[in-house]
Amino acid sequence: MSAPRAATLVASALIVAAAAAYLHDPPWAWRAASGLRSWEEDPPGTFFRWTSGRASFFVPAGATAMTIPLRAVFPGPGGAPTTVDVRVDDRWLATIALPDPSAWVRPHLPLGRAASGRRFRRVDLRVNRVVGPFVLGVMTGEVAVDGGSNRGLTHQ
Numbered sequence: 001m002s003a004p005r006a007a008t009l010v011a012s013a014l015i016v017a018a019a020a021a022y023l024h025d026p027p028w029a030w031r032a033a034s035g036l037r038s039w040e041e042d043p044p045g046t047f048f049r050w051t052s053g054r055a056s057f058f059v060p061a062g063a064t065a066m067t068i069p070l071r072a073v074f075p076g077p078g079g080a081p082t083t084v085d086v087r088v089d090d091r092w093l094a095t096i097a098l099p100d101p102s103a104w105v106r107p108h109l110p111l112g113r114a115a116s117g118r119r120f121r122r123v124d125l126r127v128n129r130v131v132g133p134f135v136l137g138v139m140t141g142e143v144a145v146d147g148g149s150n151r152g153l154t155h156q
Helices: 003-024
Strands: 033-036 047-060 065-067 082-088 091-098 108-110 120-127 139-141 144-146
Touching: none
Parallel strands: none
Antiparallel strands: 033 047, 047 120, 047 139, 065 108, 065 144, 082 091, 082 120
């Protein structure tokens, strides 16, 4: 193998390794979310986003707990509560029941220690039912975290 070809292979390998390291824990992850619509404001002034059946967002790895305001506007069949399973880093954390469509529920959930050395942890919400042609799940308010920054978790 010629020296220029070897140098090209080494440079390519270094670029791939650097890209993999960057994407393993990207600095922009705190802004990433899926399954959440744009921020809205209800008449009393509460900022919220609608979820679909599944939604994900990120919190800082240093967060020790979080409060997720949730509200299910559409009651289930026969008045059954809507439920939301909360998972952190693919591990079940809690199942939240939302029995009253007119009330916000604000569970304070301890997160435990992060299992990896990453800067952020992924939070997944799984709603047991969605409504209508717009696939609306539940209203999710501004998430507050203990022990970390709320950056990206609010409407600002």
